[in-house]
Amino acid sequence: MDKENKKELGLGKSAALPERAGIPEEYKWRLEDIYPTQEKWEEEFSALKARLPELAEFRGTLARSTARVKELFKLRDELSITLEKLFVYANMRSHEDTADSKRQGPANRISALSVEFAAASSYVTPELLSMPKERLEEFSKAPELSEYSFGLRELLRRREHVLSEAEEMIIARAGDMAGAAENAFSMLTNADMAFPAIKDEKGKRVEMSEERAVAYLRSRRRAVRKAAFESLYSPFCAMKNTLGATFDGMLKGAKFYAACRKYASPLAEALDADDIPLSVYDNLIDTIEKNLAPMYRYMELRRRALRVRELQMFDLYVPLVADPFKDIAWSDAKKMMFRFLAPLGEEYVAQTRRGLAEGWVDVFPNRGKRSGAYSWGSYATHPYIFMNYTNNLNDVMTLVHEMGHSMHSYYSHKSQPYATAGYCIFTAEVASTTNEVLFLSGLLAETKERRRRLYLLNRRLENIRTTVYRQTMFAAFEREAHERAAKGGDTTPEGLKELWYALNRKYYGGGVVINEQLKMEWARIPHFYTPFYVYQYSTGFSAATALARGILERGEPAAKKYLSFLTKGGSDHPIELLKGAGVDMSTPAPVEAVVREFEETLDEMEALI
Structure with missing residues (x-):
């Protein structure tokens, strides 16, 4: 971070984190590109909720013609694109300041609406698969459904593993039970576990969490590393039977779903x-x-x-070797990224420059801001990058990593119709890495x-x-x-x-x-x-x-x-x-x-x- 910005933001080593309002606009992402005001979000939320019943009008009619299927798919895409946009905006707003309860309400409401949307459109796949195989193959080859061809072929490929509508409903309703093992594991390890305190490099007693213990494993003092290691694993060893039970629940759940889906x-x-x-x-x-x-x-x-x-x-x-890369200003981080991504070509680097200049990135930490980093956005928006930049090489590489995801989304959304714009984890990690x-x-x-x-x-x-x-x-x-x-x-x-x-x-x-x-x-x-x-x-x-x-x-x-x-x-x-x-x-x-x-x-x- 540039020295004048360090001073302005109060991000010196001993300074408290600034309030969100104290961060200059040039270092904040521009969520106004999605909705200029919260009122506009509310308007589109209400409009989308009112339109969900339109999906039911197609139920039982998909076998009639390719035109009917296309009409439904276009409607579903339109509603889904709006849903994604609402979802992304509400959640990213909440991540700016997690202590602000007013920001959490919209995020909770759009999550609930997502469940309603899934329920309203849940009949589509079973209805398509209830058709004779030849009819579905005909749809997959129809020119008017070309942008949906890959998805229809995937339905055909996985046809034997999709159950009847009634069976799919049972599987869906079993989801809460199947997630019990993971929920128990999460609550145990994130909320209930206590990690013994250790003494740091200066002999000061410090409280431990899993994240802190992992950080202390990088200590230059071996005694501190050993203490952190023992603190980290102490509660896991003490709770081995409970953790074994949650793990066994996961194994049984995976076995159940695989068997059900043949x-x-x-x-x-x-x-x-x-x-x-x-x-x-x-x-x-x-x-x-x-x-x-x-x-x-x-x-x-x-x-x-x-x-x-x-x-x-x-x-x-x-x-x-101790980290020799210290105090890398944000301006220098950007220059480093542009320089070392040059092998990808002028157009790629130029777009990363535009993205950084046009509000893609939320840069610095502020009081209440969620930890970590990610790349997000929706088909209807440009990509966004969430960061907590603190002037070190790790954070520079985080920017580079997340920009890889964002540029993947940028190119994919620019080139593909909505039906095929999304990519899976298998390829997502390639772009960032x-x-x-x-x-x-x-x-x-x-x-x-x-x-x-x-x-x-x-x-x-x-x-x-x-x-x-x-x-x-x-x-x-x-x-x-x-x-x-x-x-x-x-x-x-x-x-x-x-x-x-x-x-x-x-x-x-x-x-x-x-x-x-x-x-x-x-x-x-x-x-x-x-x-x-x-x-x-x-x-x-x-x-x-x-x-x-x-x-x-x-x-x-x-x-x-x-x-x-x-x-x-x-x-x-x-x-x-x-x-x-x-x-x-x-x-x-x-x-x-x-x-x-x-x-x-x-x-x-x-x-x-």
Whole structure:
């Protein structure tokens, strides 16, 4: 942040956070681009609510003609676009100041209206699937329904897994019960758990939360890291039976839904949503597990760099080099992003400049502002980026990451009709991570000073360790846990602890001490309550690394293919979309490429340390 802005916003190290009203407009997003006033939001909310009954007029008539189907789809799109716009505005307003209760009301009301909309349109899919297969195929090939063709073909592809209207209603109503395990896990870990206090680097006693404990695992003082580790896992070990019960509830819920929808397994159900072959999941795990030797080398390098006799699990997150990138002004952060995203072309960079100048980003923290960062928006709006920028390299890379998502949305919404503008997680993480990889590669290319270079090399190694190796280990754990649940295997807390121990021993090697407390780490991973989600972090990072390397090596031709991919939204299955961009995730090649990058980075770091 520029010095004058630091002073103006009161964001010095010891200063209190400013009120929202004290943030200059140039650092706030422009939600007025969506609705100029809250009154305009209220008007459109009321108008949308009044129109929901229009959906019922089409019930029982869809088989008549393609014209009738198109009329319904257009109506549903129109209402859905408005609903999204209302939803985004209300929630982003509430995130500006979570302490302002007046902002929460609209967010709650639009959530309730979303449920009403879903109920009003819930008959559409069952009614379409009740038609003879030949009739639905005819609709999928009709020129007047061309923008809906992919969605109709998807209905046909997944036809055997969609139940009758009555059965679908039962499944929907079971949703609250199925979510009980995750809700219990969330309340237990977020509200009820108490983490023992520790002493910080200055010997001061500090209260702990899960987030604080994780932050202290990066401490330069080993005793503090050890204390934070023990504090973090203490309540999870104490509550292993309760956590085991919530995890078992999730396993049983996943098994129930897969069986109801006639899938061979929960894994098959999860991958089928985007037509991802099972081989992609298995190839990821097999390829990484054949390439664990570089990880063992990195662990030995980390042990030597930290000058410890034995590397403990609480030693894995501390940077090997202190962060030399301090006090990066917002103006400099933007310049860095523009410079290092230049390989994507002048038009891409020019649009990011326009976005930042035209109110896409909410930059600085203020009192009551929600924590974290995200990219959001709707089909009817430009993208928005929510940040809490605090002048460090992490925040610069957060901007770069979220801009990747925003530019994906920008190109997709600009090029695709509403029906195919949305993209799935499998491809979403590619767009954001490609930006990150390009940024870090560019920063490394211009960094010659040894300590700065070591810091960046270590950061790249950690990115790959935590996003590819670690998330793949998570994927292997999920696969085995769900297989045990299906076959009556050991899914008790003790059984899962031993499985987690075995996987950590395999992935990190014999040179790392696997602490007893770490055996409960599986119990603190919230993503496991969305089965078979985490593997997409590994595949996304692998695809992004391959794409970024291609752009840097081959220049404009590779960049053009990548930008074309960004325009495709959800118009095809993600594997096919990525093939068009130049990477084939149905083969081990992209995962092997990221392993090579890990090895090459490790080679240089070993030479410099």
